[in-house]
Structure formats: C-alpha cells, structure tokens
Amino acid sequence: MSNKPTILILGKLPPPLIGPAIATEIILNSGLKEQFNLVHFDTRINKEVATMGKFSMGKSLKMLSLYRNFKKLVKDTQPDIILVPISQTTMGFYKDARFISIGAKYTKVIVQLRGSNFKNWLAEAGNSTNKLVKRTLAKCAGVIVLGNNLKHLFENFFEKENIFVVPNGANYLLQKKQSEELTILYLANFLPSKSFDDVLKAVVILKEKGMTNFKLNAAGAWDNAAFKQQCTAIIKDNELNNVTVLPPQAGAAKMQLFADADVFVFCPKMPEGHPWVVVEAMANSLPIIATNQGAIVESVLDNKNGFIVPAEAPEIIAEKLEQLINDEALRKQMAEESKAHYTANFTEGNMVENLAGVFDAMLDKK
Secondary structure (H helix, E strand, C coil): CCCCCEEEEEECCCCCCCHHHHHHHHHHCCCHHHHCEEEEEECCCCCCHHHCCCCCHHHHHHHHHHHHHHHHHHHHHCCCEEEEEECCCHHHHHHHHHHHHHHHCCCEEEEEECCCCHHHHHHHCCHHHHHHHHHHHCCCCEEEECCHHHHHHHCCCCCHHHEEECCCCCCCCCCCCCCCCCEEEEECCECHHHCHHHHHHHHHHHHHCCCCCCEEEEECCECCHHHHHHHHHHHHHCCCCCEEEECCCCHHHHHHHHHHCCEEEECCCCCCCCCHHHHHHHHCCCCEEEECCCCHHHCCCECCCEEEECCCCHHHHHHHHHHHHHCHHHHHHHHHHHHHHHHHHCCHHHHHHHHHHHHHHHHHCC
C-alpha cells in the first residue's frame, strides 16, 4: 500500500488535440507520479473539435453514466484531493458543477481554469448561472490559474492564498532543422478566434511589398466551413504560393515543423489561457509574434523574445514579420531569449514543482 497522497485528476485526453486535453496527458505522465498516487477520470465525450459544445441525447446519457462512474471511483480510491478543470461556458460549467458537488462530499476539491474568459462569460451569463457558480466554487478549497495576471478572475470567490498559479510546462524531444528556407510557422486549430486569416493577410501585405523570400507553414484542424472558405480564398486569390496548409500534427512530425521554423506567429483575437504552442515555440528557440490574450504576455516578452501586437492587426503582424525576416541577428537574439525563458519557467520540472506546491499546501491545511 502506497503512502503517497492520492490525487484524483479529472480531465479529457486527446483526441481532439486541444489545450486542456494535452495538459491532462502531460500531467499524468509527468514526475508528479513520483510524489503522488495519480488517479485519472476521463471526462471526454467529444472526439472531434467540431462536435464540442453541441447538444445530443447520446452525450447527455453519457454524462449521466460519467457521474455514476465518478462517484464510484471517489468511493473506491478515497482521494486526498480532487482536481477538476472547469469550463467558462454555461453548458460546460453546469456539467462541471455536478462533478464538484459529488467530490466535495468526500474530500477537498481544487478547480483549475485553463483559460481567461471566466469573468467575461459570467458578466454575460444569467443570474441563475452566476448563483450556481458562486454556490459551486464555495465548495472548493482553491483554484489554479495559468498566470499571475489571471488571479484577478477569482478574487471574488477565493482568498488570495487559495488562488494558485501553475503555468503550462513540458519537456520535448526536439528535432534537427532540415529546411534551409526561412520559414514562418502557425500551429493551432483553424478557428476564427485564432485569427489565421490575419496571418494570411499579413503575408499578402508582404507580397505586395515584394517580399516572398520566406514560406509559411500552417497546421491545424478546421471546424468552420465558412472560415475555411475565407482563408482558402485569401490564399488562392492572392496566389500565395509560399503558404502550405497541413492537417493537425503531433509527436515528431509536429516537433519537426517547429525545428524547421525561424519565427512562430499566433495572434488570437479572443481570450486564451496559456497556449501550449507558445511553450513549444519557446522550447524550440523561436521568436514569437503574439497578441495579449490570457497568460501569453508572461511567456512572450515584448521586444525581448518576440513581439506583442494588437488583435486583428495584420498590418502590424506584417511589420514585425518583415523586421524579423530582414534581421538575422535579431532573430538569433530573440531565439536565445525564448529558450532561456522556457528553461527557467516552463519545463515539466517547473510545472511539477508548481503543482506539487499546490497539493502540498492543500494537504497541510487538512
């Protein structure tokens, strides 16, 4: 019988390849299992990005089954702590609330937000939803956010000492660069909120200035037919022959795309958490062009390891790309800064240390 404290971790696993699922997989396989007995409960009911957030009777029945199985697992494993990732949508939070209520009857529950839109969502949600959130979070011992600048999201629900910061962190098997061509990389699901269209518009601006001495690799999943048509039209109408669009990439193939890149660009216009692609870009020593969403600005330090640009500003993306394309010394300097920032703050060891600190703090309060 292990003397290690038992942590029951709820969360989806891939597929689909979305941030929270990737995070759960990394946590379960991390060095945390050396300090704690990790038990996982898979809450996944969607295997594709396109079906997420859409109601079906089959999914409702599966949720009821999940609640029954979860309650049984809690009773069987008697965890010291339950970690529950929470949604920032009404339908999602109602699902999460049931897990929290079940778990809180037996042990301490810590919730984790892997985004930054929580306050915006609550401001638009109805009174009954706000009351449910307040009632549900009152059952929890603490909350984890992805960056220091996100702690304010829960200042009305938890004492300061019970709001913890655990940025994403992971170790990667890096590949060797194979491409000689100067390459820009976009890697994220092709959602309107991720603004791939703005990256394409920036490439159009550069082409109009006579700059075609680079290529753009873009990889991800489409879930919006109209947005796919819009992006495809930009590529076709402007004859962007230096743009290659790829399906979702994972493992060594994904790391090869990072290895072959010279600059990473990811400029979402909607709230983000702490995107894994930004961590991966830093690990691969890339200058990064990004927007100020969620905890991104704690990874991309403006004018140090990249540039922070306004959302929906393809002309400024183009300006920063031009600067990096034309200045090899600047690319090298920012690349070194990215790697150093990653090594100091965003490795698996960093994340394990931070998460272990949260669990230890909660266990000490028992």
